Amino acid sequence: MDNLKLELKTKIIETLNLEDLSVEEIADNDPLFGDGLGLDSIDALELIVLMDKDYGIKLTDPKEGKSIFQSIQTMATYIEQNRTK
Amino acid sequence: MKNCFINGLSAISTQDTFESDFVNSLKTVNPNENILRATEPNYKAFIPPAAIRRMAKGIKMGVATSAKALEEAGLTQVEAIITGTGMGCSQDSEKFLKNILDNHEQFLTPTSFIQSTHNTVAAQIALRLACKGYNFTYVNGAVSFESALLDACMQITAADIASVLVGGIDEYAAHTFSLYELVGFIKDKKNVPFSVLNPTTKGTVFSEGATFFALENTKNASTYAEVVDIQLRNKLTSAELPTFIASFLEKNNLETSAIDVLIVGNNGDVEFDGFYKEAMHGFKDSIHLYYKHLSGEYNTASAFGLWVAANILRQQEIPEILRINAIEKKGYRNIVLYNQYRGLDHSLVLLKSVN
Known part of the structure; x- marks a missing residue:
């Protein structure tokens, strides 16, 4: 799980070009949207594609996204339970 | 107007x-x-x-x-x-x-x-x-x-x-x-x-x-220059270039002698250099400047040329690094910029000092 969280932080920094952030600066429970990392709706689309491409998870219900993308912790938990690759 | x-x-x-x-x-x-x-x-x-x-x-x-x-x-x-x-x-x-x-x-x-x-x-x-x-x-x-x-x-x-x-x-x-x-x-x-x-x-x-x-549409104390006219032509032969330039000057009621500075877009391509030689030939008494040895070539490098021209008109100073010929003038009032790329996309821009 710890490796997955580290992997997710690295991928998010790289995919979303969060140049000013390092892996160490993102806490597992930091909110990804709003006050935390400040991600927006375009980033949400990037994360949905990332889940599909790297972990084989297709998110079909938009309502699911809100809880899955709350933090690195919630993302990692969901991926562990649902990944197909 | x-x-x-x-x-x-x-x-x-x-x-x-x-x-x-x-x-x-x-x-x-x-x-x-x-x-x-x-x-x-x-x-x-x-x-x-x-x-x-x-x-x-x-x-x-x-x-x-x-x-x-x-x-x-x-x-x-x-x-x-x-x-x-x-x-x-x-x-x-x-x-x-x-x-x-x-x-x-x-x-x-x-x-x-x-x-x-x-x-x-x-x-x-x-x-x-x-x-x-x-x-x-x-x-x-x-x-x-x-x-x-x-x-x-x-x-x-x-x-x-x-x-x-x-x-x-x-x-x-x-x-x-x-x-x-x-x-x-x-x-x-x-x-x-x-x-x-x-x-x-x-x-x-x-x-x-x-x-x-x-x-x-208004000038002020720090205005660089006035853009007087712009003329574009997609395709020209070097033999047609003098007529293109002459009609541009005529449209603006200017003789070549009124052009203090000609800024050319020479880019080091021997194949299409003739256009610039032809342009400079038509402005024998003007100061000839170039800029792409500093900016490199790209489709909008001529905007850098306009940046050079506007600065010259406001400061009334020409950096030596831009000079092609050694002609001197007491001041710089009218500047013409000529650019083309690979024999296409010819442009003339006339810039005037506001002082």
Whole structure:
């Protein structure tokens, strides 16, 4: 799980070009949207594609996204339970 | 009819033009490089960090230079934003197309796609300023910037618009430039060192940059120059060039002797150098200047030429590094810029001092 969280932080920094952030600066429970990392709706689309491409998870219900993308912790938990690759 | 004045300008180029003053910013470039890259400033002073992370270099260069030109003119808003770009946002276009190929048309992400269109820079500037006015981008090869400038001046002189941001932007993109090298548009590295003024080989030294101008219908104490006229022609033979220039001058009631400075777009391509020789031949008594040995060639490099001309007219000073001939003048009132690329996209711009 710890490796997955580290992997997710690295991928998010790289995919979303969060140049000013390092892996160490993102806490597992930091909110990804709003006050935390400040991600927006375009980033949400990037994360949905990332889940599909790297972990084989297709998110079909938009309502699911809100809880899955709350933090690195919630993302990692969901991926562990649902990944197909 | 109103006149069109340059009241603010800014350039990001291979030179330190964004932060240094005009005369001190111009330095000789490495003659052994066939591709030059723009010197980037710290963008954070001009673009919010959240916006920077999605922007490719061309967008950052365009947004920063437009902000600085606007600031210099003392404007916080304009009535129109007009840009010119030959290749548009090539970096994001390449990124998006590469993703399509690498991922077999699956998993396409939105960021590079939505920022890959040619009008992205004009749109980003409008978003930043919350400008709902006229917004247009010209993609016309090597007259992309001049087309934008012509439209900008027409907006001011004929459409009663008071202020326009106009600029030219083109960025380096690895795959596009590798194709240019393959077809010989970029000089072969085997032929170093490269000379822009006395070339012996085909192709040019390619580059990138963004140059923006804040144009207004009124002049003030810090106005750079007046843009008097712009003439474009897609195709010409070098034999037709003198007539093209003569009719342009005649239209503006000027003799060649009234032109103090001719700024030519020589780019070191021996194949098309004849056009510039012909142009200079027609202005025997004028000071001849060039600038692409400093900026490199790109579709909107001529905007850098206009940046040079506007600075000369305001400062009444010509840096030695720009000179082709040794003719001296007491002052500089009228400047003509002539540019073409590979025998196409000929442009003439007439700039006048306001002093």
